[in-house]
Amino acid sequence: xxxxxxxxxxxxxxxxxxxxxxxxxxxxxxxxxxxxxxxxxxxxxxxxxxxxxxxxxxxxxxxxxxxxxxxxxxxxxxxxxxxxxxxxxxxxxxxxxxxxxxxxxxxxxxxxxxxxxxxxxxxxxxxxxxxxxxxxxxxxxxxxxxxxxxxxxxxxxxxxxxxxxxxxxxxxxxxxxxxxxxxxxxxxxxxxxxxxxxxxxxxxxxxxxxxxxxxxxxxxxxxxxxxxxxxxxxxxxxxxxxxxxxxxxxxxxxxxxxxxxxxxxxxxxxxxxxxxxxxx
Amino acid sequence: xxxxxxxxxxxxxxxxxxxxxxxxxxxxxxxxxxxxxxxxxxxxxxxxxxxxxxxxxxxxxxxxxxxxxxxxxxxxxxxxxxxxxxxxxxxxxxxxxxxxxxxxxxxxxxxxxxxxxxxxxxxxxxxxxxxxxxxxxxxxxxxxxxxxxxxxxxxxxxxxxxxxxxxxxxxxxxxxxxxxxxxxxxxxxxxxxxxxxxxxxxxxx
Numbered sequence: 001x002x003x004x005x006x007x008x009x010x011x012x013x014x015x016x017x018x019x020x021x022x023x024x025x026x027x028x029x030x031x032x033x034x035x036x037x038x039x040x041x042x043x044x045x046x047x048x049x050x051x052x053x054x055x056x057x058x059x060x061x062x063x064x065x066x067x068x069x070x071x072x073x074x075x076x077x078x079x080x081x082x083x084x085x086x087x088x089x090x091x092x093x094x095x096x097x098x099x100x101x102x103x104x105x106x107x108x109x110x111x112x113x114x115x116x117x118x119x120x121x122x123x124x125x126x127x128x129x130x131x132x133x134x135x136x137x138x139x140x141x142x143x144x145x146x147x148x149x150x151x152x153x154x155x156x157x158x159x160x161x162x163x164x165x166x167x168x169x170x171x172x173x174x175x176x177x178x179x180x181x182x183x184x185x186x187x188x189x190x191x192x193x194x195x196x197x198x199x200x201x202x203x204x205x206x207x208x209x210x211x212x213x214x215x216x217x218x219x220x221x222x223x224x225x226x227x228x229x230x231x232x233x234x235x236x237x238x239x240x241x242x243x244x245x246x247x248x249x250x251x252x253x254x255x256x257x258x259x260x261x262x263x264x265x266x267x268x269x270x271x272x273x274x275x276x277x278x279x280x
Numbered sequence: 281x282x283x284x285x286x287x288x289x290x291x292x293x294x295x296x297x298x299x300x301x302x303x304x305x306x307x308x309x310x311x312x313x314x315x316x317x318x319x320x321x322x323x324x325x326x327x328x329x330x331x332x333x334x335x336x337x338x339x340x341x342x343x344x345x346x347x348x349x350x351x352x353x354x355x356x357x358x359x360x361x362x363x364x365x366x367x368x369x370x371x372x373x374x375x376x377x378x379x380x381x382x383x384x385x386x387x388x389x390x391x392x393x394x395x396x397x398x399x400x401x402x403x404x405x406x407x408x409x410x411x412x413x414x415x416x417x418x419x420x421x422x423x424x425x426x427x428x429x430x431x432x433x434x435x436x437x438x439x440x441x442x443x444x445x446x447x448x449x450x451x452x453x454x455x456x457x458x459x460x461x462x463x464x465x466x467x468x469x470x471x472x473x474x475x476x477x478x479x480x481x482x483x484x485x
Contacts, residue, residue: 013400033435037443066391067398097327101383104374108384125374127327128320134297135316138309184301197450201458204451218450220433220443245433251399252432258403259425262410266418 016254023247032245035223042225045079045214048192055087056163057153061178062092062106063099064170068196074239075222076168076194077106081237082229083166084119089150091140091162093123095132095173100125113236121150129173133181159186169195175203179211194222219243290476335359427454 036042052058060080064072083090092107094100107122124143126132140158142151154161165182167175175193183191190213195203200217207215216222223242231238293315300312338352365371365378373379406424409417430446433439474480 016400031435032433033439034433037440066388067395069388070392070395100374101387105380105384105388108375108377108380122375126320127324128316129323131316131319131323135313135320138313138316200450201455202462204455205459220431249432252428255399255403256425256429256432259406259410259421259428262407263418263422263425266410266413 016251019250020247023250024244026246028244029246032249034220034243034245034248035227036218036220039224039228041214041216041221042228045192045216045225046228048190048214049082049086052164052190055089056083057089057091057150057161058083058164058166059159059162060090060092060103061165061167061173062094062103063096063173064102064168064196065096065098066102068170068198069102071196071219072168072170072194072216072222074243075216075219075225078222078226078229078231078238079166079194079216080106081231081234084115084237085231085234087119089119089121091121091123091150091154093136094125095127095129095177096171097125099168099171099173110237115234115237118148118150121148121154123154130177130181133173133177134185137182137185162189164189165191167191167193169193169199169203174199175206175212175215179206183211193217287476294473331359423454 064076069076080090092103094103104122107120110120111117122143123140126136126141128135137159140154140161142155159182165178167178169175174195175191179191191211192214193203193212194216197218200215203212203215203217206212216225226238226242296308296312296315300308335356338355341347341352342349342356362379362382365376365382366373371379406417406421410421427446427449430442430449432442434442
């Protein structure tokens, strides 16, 4: 039996993938709900977007990382669609190579889904990390093809043309860098962000201080935000399918079982050793 | 070895950028702009040099038959494909459909898959950490266990209570530890930077 255990452990990832595939096909369970029970975080984002006025010009700092983008992607796409539904004009800029790759892919997707091109502006990639952010506050360099009304406004007023900043975080240059480098150098405009959960402890102090007006930082808050929206025709710009709670639950239970078994074995070993010492 | 010229340069640039942030002055702003542009050029050059060094290293690996030849060939093929798609005459750069395809069909799924593998490898590492009887490892794994269990997406009163508890854990104790680490790193960075600016420590100390 013991000789077979290592082989069984090697099969465990395959069994997990098979279980996740089966769970993906099963119907939704009524006792599972991905959206956060308290929609306060989602409401805060909606209230902030409501407060930035009609047809806002929004600068989108698009720097997610490839690894965690799967976690934030449904929320990012829905938020961008929500902004377009509010007649917002979006200018995308990236300060990391990964962010540029993903941002470029998202802009191409907007093109395929026939989003209004006059409301989108690709400001491209700015090298130099924090220095690049500082440079952005001094002047916005437009691409050659940027000759529409939105581009002319940005060309004339630079970063002052924008009514809000949306930071899609995940990489090193996330909301913290934007708040540190950009916020002190420009006027009072709202900063909002979407980040993976791992960045939540980093952005929470800025949220508490008001430097960041709203953050969607967990999959459950993102799901609560997505639930509140009715984007109509622009729903085509969002992810075609929502994350399924059942596969997530299975993955989490596997993690809990694996960690619990290790901790349980350690506790039993500790108790046995204690008893042996007492007996000795 | 101390380098007074480098230290003086760092002091001047630092003071210039701080002054530009605090004082509204056109000439000062233009001078700070030149410094920022120079920093961007240096960073861009360093990034290009790093990519070049990676390519050169992989070519040398293949030429001298050291390391893993398959991975070296794959890295070079990937770089060549991306460069050819993005830099060929008439290409739209990152907006080129071939570049978009390489990103959307290969780069993103491969990156996400590698990150997905972390689920298995992190669990294995956590179990090994507990098995090694490391006290810190046990505390770390116990905290992860509790947080993961509380984040289970259950509907109803129990689910609400668990979500509230998870929120308190993430925003309270875990957030405090994380922020404490960040503050510690920030303080050390500030102290080291001040020592460098004041010439108390060489840049290559």
